[in-house]
Amino acid sequence: MNFKISFLLLSVVGIMDSQLLYAQTISKEELTFLTSEWKGERFPDGRPKVAESLLERAKKVGIADAWTVLKNEGYTNQYEGNWKTVNDETPVVGRAVTAQFMPSRPDVEKSIVDRGQKVQGRKGASNSWPIDVLTKGDVYVADGFGKINGGTLMGATLANSIFNKSGNGVVFNAAVRDLEEIQTIKGFNAFVRDWHPSFLEGSVLMGLNTPIRMGNVMVMPGDLVIAKREGVLFIPAHLAEQVISTCEFVTRKDKFGFEMIKAGKYSAGQIDSQWNDQLKNDFLKWLGTHPEMGTMTKAEVDKVMSKRTW
Structure with missing residues (x-):
């Protein structure tokens, strides 16, 4: 009887630990299931790991040609346009790290921040948490629900941090501040909805490396991102x-x-x-x-x- 009670207690603790571990994320098993067409290497969290050699080759790929291949494979919702960029010359190509932001409400944000900082050991505001998981070759892709005033997911400090971690840029369905300073980061680019001088407020991170919506596109963690002057294409990893x-x-x-x-x-x-x-x-x-x-x-x-x- 005591053994059964101990087993049940350990099971409950295991479930609670698992829930805490996957806070704001989904489990490795779920991510693997959702991206089951991918048969290659994965990151520890289950995110598909498109090879570095393919990322380099993808930099020379034209948006129109790649879009046509996807369309004829039945993938008709992979392109999103109408962006503002730091510059028109620097492509952003890499594996998607996704983040889903929503309009904040005090009770939910307090719970998320408390759990993130006190239990998971996360630092700072929730908009910096996706940066912590970036690796070289990643592209930080965030849906900030198109918010402009008060929707600035990044300023110069975070831009430098992102580039230092990933060697890459960002794609934000939101705004960014500090354009003049960000323009001095050689090799960095950002595809955003607009620029705004405000600070981020009224937004909370509700998903990290989960499926997100970017305009007309469902973006999965690990998708190959090709962002160039004409727009952004999100290529499923298994088709890269x-x-x-x-x-x-x-x-x-x-x-x-x-x-x-x-x-x-x-x-x-x-x-x-x-x-x-x-x-x-x-x-x-x-x-x-x-x-x-x-x-x-x-x-x-x-x-x-x-x-x-x-």
């Missing part, structure tokens, strides 16, 4: 390699096509339709004379041409 490889082929195909059309060897119609073996072989020969464009085997060309989602 396919999207990047296809976009790289499209770039090669376009350059090859321009040269072949100019030389009068092939017409635009031939370049833009399914290729026969002769055209594929000519492409591979051309690729061999352009090492800067990378390499492909005939099998790889056959594969990308057989499922033409671009």
Whole structure:
């Protein structure tokens, strides 16, 4: 009997500890379930870990090409536009760390802050907590419910902290302050709804590395973020390699096509339709004379041409 009571007590304590551990987050098991199409490496919390090599390749991918691949795979709600940026030249590319902010109410915010600081050992206000979990290559993606006045999720101090932790920028459905100071952080960029001189108030963190909404997009932790001048694309982790490889082929195909059309060897119609073996072989020969464009085997060309989602 005593053994049963002890077992029950330990079970209750275990459940309570688990609830505290996952406060503002979801469990590793739940995140793994929601991103079950991803078969690669994961972070300890279950977030998909897209390889660094893919992140580097993604920096050269065009938004339009990648969007087209996603659309033809059935992913039609992955793009969000209408942003303001620190500059137009610096892309923000990396794995999403997500944060969900909501309008604050005193009782809920007090409970969250007390638990975070006293039980979980978190420091400062809740808007700084997502920064603590950033690693190199991450992009801090936050839904601040579009709040501008009083909705500044970041100023110069937090921007420096974010860049120091991730080497990357942010995407905020909210505002940011201290634009002139942030512009001095070389290599940093922010995609935000607007700039405002106010301090953050009336917002509380309700989700950390959980599914969030960014405009018309459902963003999952670990999604590949590609943010460039024309907008932001959120690519599901399990499609990252396919999207990047296809976009790289499209770039090669376009350059090859321009040269072949100019030389009068092939017409635009031939370049833009399914290729026969002769055209594929000519492409591979051309690729061999352009090492800067990378390499492909005939099998790889056959594969990308057989499922033409671009």
